[in-house]
Structures are given as C-alpha cells and as structure tokens.
Amino acid sequence: MDFYYMPPSAPCRAVEMTAKAVGVELNKKIVDLTKGEHLKPEYLKINPQHTIPTLVDGDFTLWESRAIMIYLCDKYDSSKKWYPDCPKLRGVINQRLYFDMSTLYRSFADYYYPQIMKKAPADPEKFKQIEQAFEFFNTFLDGKQFAAGDVITIADIALLATMTTYETANFDISKYANVAKWYEACKTAVPGFAENFEACQSYKKYFEK
Numbered sequence: 161m162d163f164y165y166m167p168p169s170a171p172c173r174a175v176e177m178t179a180k181a182v183g184v185e186l187n188k189k190i191v192d193l194t195k196g197e198h199l200k201p202e203y204l205k206i207n208p209q210h211t212i213p214t215l216v217d218g219d220f221t222l223w224e225s226r227a228i229m230i231y232l233c234d235k236y237d238s239s240k241k242w243y244p245d246c247p248k249l250r251g252v253i254n255q256r257l258y259f260d261m262s263t264l265y266r267s268f269a270d271y272y273y274p275q276i277m278k279k280a281p282a283d284p285e286k287f288k289q290i291e292q293a294f295e296f297f298n299t300f301l302d303g304k305q306f307a308a309g310d311v312i313t314i315a316d317i318a319l320l321a322t323m324t325t326y327e328t329a330n331f332d333i334s335k336y337a338n339v340a341k342w343y344e345a346c347k348t349a350v351p352g353f354a355e356n357f358e359a360c361q362s363y364k365k366y367f368e369k
Contacts, residue, residue: 171225
C-alpha cells in the first residue's frame with residue numbers, strides 16, 4: 161500500500177510504527193510540504209484536503225494519522241493486541257488518541273511552530289499550555305504502565321511519536337515522573353522506535369538555534 165508522508169512528521173512516524181507493529185509493509189512516498197508538493201493536482205486527486213499522512217490501500221484512501229492507525233489495526237492485526245475489541249478499553253484508547261491530537265501535540269505545534277516558521281518570539285502562555293498537557297498526561301499514567309492501562313496499544317504509539325518530538329526540542333520530560341517512566345518503557349516496547357527517533361532528528365537543528 162502507498163503511504164504519502166514526510167519522515168520527520170510525528171503523525172507520519174506514528175503510522176509507520178503502527179504498520180511495523182501489525183506487520184504491514186508501506187510503499188513510502190515522500191511529499192515535501194516545503195516545496196508545495198501537497199498542492200500538486202495529482203496529490204489533490206488522492207487527498208483534496210492536501211494533508212499528510214495519506215494511505216492508499218488498493219481502491220481505498222484514508223488520511224488523518226489516528227484514523228489510519230485504527231484502520232491498520234482493524235484490518236491487519238489479527239491478534240487485536242494494538243487496538244483490542246473491548247469497548248471500554250477502546251474508549252480509553254480513543255480518548256488518549258484525541259488527547260494527543262488536540263492537547264499534547266497541539267500544544268507543541270502552537271508553541272514551537274510559530275518560532276520555527278515565522279521567527280516569532282516564544283509565547284510564555286503557550287508554554288504553560290505544554291506544561292498543563294504534560295501534567296494531564298502525568299496524571300493519566302498514575303498507577304498505569306501504559307497510556308490506556310497495563311497493556312500497550314496504539315495510544316502509546318501516537319503519544320510516543322509526539323514525545324520523541326518533544327525530546328528533540330529539548331523539552332525537560334524528566335520533570336514529569338510518570339511520563340518519563342512511560343517514555344523509557346515505550347522505547348523498547350514499541351516496534352520501530354529507533355527509526356522513529358532517527359527520522360525526528362532532522363528537526364533538531366531548528367531547536368539548537
């Protein structure tokens with residue numbers, strides 16, 4: 161199946177790790193947003209919203225990383241390890257996925273991207289939102305080994321991709337004990353972490369300036 165992506169992107173890296181976890185090979189096609197490749201007519205035919213990542217599985221096309229992750233699990237993970245059938249557990253997994261998208265990753269984007277892309281000064285209020293997001297996540301992990309409980313799921317994969325980006329930005333994760341412990345556990349428990357980490361390193365130059 162074809163996978164349109166940019167290697168450093170956290171949502172793209174989350175899908176890559178999910179594919180590896182469920183044993184699916186991706187035919188990777190880089191879409192360089194900085195060159196406007198996502199706005200070319202041939203890409204707009206695939207994804208009129210012109211976002212990444214985008215997955216094309218035969219005659220089926222899907223975008224939005226968390227939706228792709230769930231699709232890959234539903235179709236290809238016969239073990240049901242990464243997205244179990246239990247409605248209550250799925251509810252928690254979904255909540256964590258939405259938390260990652262709307263709060264943890266969003267707060268990263270709101271604080272760091274204006275500085276990188278527009279050379280804007282750091283906004284202390286936006287940084288407070290990052291700290292609040294980490295406090296929430298730290299609380300979620302009280303008494304739990306993984307994001308949705310005691311079993312590893314795609315919630316951990318999505319959050320791990322985001323956390324790798326925070327580490328690359330030199331954010332001090334160690335201030336949040338539960339998060340730091342979870343992060344170390346995920347580094348060995350999630351397939352493809354090393355590739356995820358390596359892909360993220362191209363971002364590091366932006367945070368060293």
